[in-house]
Amino acid sequence: MFKTRITELFGVEHPVLQGGMQRVSTAELVSAVANAGAMGFLTALTQPTPEALAQEIVRTQAMTNKPFGVNLTILPTLTPPPYAEYAQVIIDSGVKFVETAGRSPEPFMAAFKAAGIKVVHKCTSVRHALKAQEVGCDAVIIDGFEAAGHPGEDDIPSLVLVPSTVDALSIPVVACGGFSDARGLVAALAMGAEGMSMGTRFLCTVEAPVHQNLKDKLVASSERDTQLIFRKFRNTARVHRNTVAEEVARIEQREGSEFSDVTELVAGKRGAIVLETGDMEQGIWWAGMSQGLIHDIPTVDELVKRIVSEAAEIVRGRLAGLTIA
Structure with missing residues (x-):
């Protein structure tokens, strides 16, 4: 229904991404996102070893025949995980899409490109997005200040950061941070992004492998919580x-x-x-500020269908009906 460079890049039906979430983005959630026609990412470091990641990829492949990817978050730590081994597992698995975050994916780009893997890097600033484009990333996800996790140190909200990034780059940009419904998708597209990525909203779905109390807490919370x-x-x-x-x-x-x-x-x-x-x-x-826009706990399929259908209604209805003087 909404065809963009992101749907073409990933070969998916809808320009909606489920970002990698530690301990959450497992086979159950990611396969549900893929089967709904959106793009989901397993989190490599949720798995305790590279061998466990290989098994989780196989589990996901058994649950869907649609595209999905793997998130590899590269962080500076005193005892870093064996990132190169996790990257090799991704390559050997046949997965063709990687979401990177944290430090630059440059050390892994040559190997990923040789394997025909498309890389989308998650950034929190225009300068980092430009660097991702420079090292050969196929797209970027830009995290506004509203996002859960690490939104960077610049405190720039999505309404400014997304169009600024779009203006600066030639590769596709995906909006992230404060996006959770159809209005967010339409806004992302209006700002020049090619899709939106959600974490907190997918956390509050039937398939998310977290306790019901957490999902109920998200529904009860506001944007101030x-x-x-x-x-x-x-x-x-x-x-x-x-x-x-x-x-x-x-x-x-x-x-x-x-x-x-x-x-x-x-x-x-x-x-x-x-x-x-x-x-x-x-x-x-x-949890991101978008928890204030979460009012129910749908299945992933129900959520994706609702977002896409309501976004189409906004574009064809309310926006189309606006009078331009």
Whole structure:
């Protein structure tokens, strides 16, 4: 219904992407997104080993015969995962689409290109998007300040960041950060983007492998119920506001505080407890401002169909009916 350079790049029906979400983007969710005609990405680092990623790709392939990809997030850590081994698994699996995030994917571009893999890099600034284009990425996803996860340090919202990126690049741009419904898709296309990427909205679907309490919390929350943390350490992250996130923010405000002072509170194992048990105060969990636009828990297929059909109604109806003086 909406054909763009992104639908052509991925060979999908709709210009709607499900971004990679740690511990969430598994075979169940990604295959559902693919079967709905959208584009989904497994998260490589959700799997504890490259061998486990290979198995998860096989599981996904058994659930769908439509295109899907793998997210490879490259972060600076003291004990980095074996990124090259994860990348080789992606290549060997026959998957033809990769979403990269974090540091530049340049070290892996030659191998990905040789395997015929299309790379879309997630960025938080125009300058980083330009670098992604320079190193050969086929498209970029631009994260506005509203987004869950790490929205960068520039604090530029999507309404400005998306068209600025579109103006600067020649490759396709996908809008991300604050997008969750048909109005968001129409707005993204109006700003020159070729589609939209959603995380928080897909988190609140039947197929998302998280506890029902988390989904219910998203439905009950407003756009004001997020918390910025790690600002002091120049690694800003947007999470759902709970007692743990508020405590982390308070510790950051103390004079002389260091990241080690919050390490235990933000540990991944605590976040995993939230997702698995539904104890919403056990740790931090990612959520974007778009949670204020989430009012139900549909299946992925219902959500994608609703977004596309309502977007078409907006374009053919309300917008078409506007009078230009």
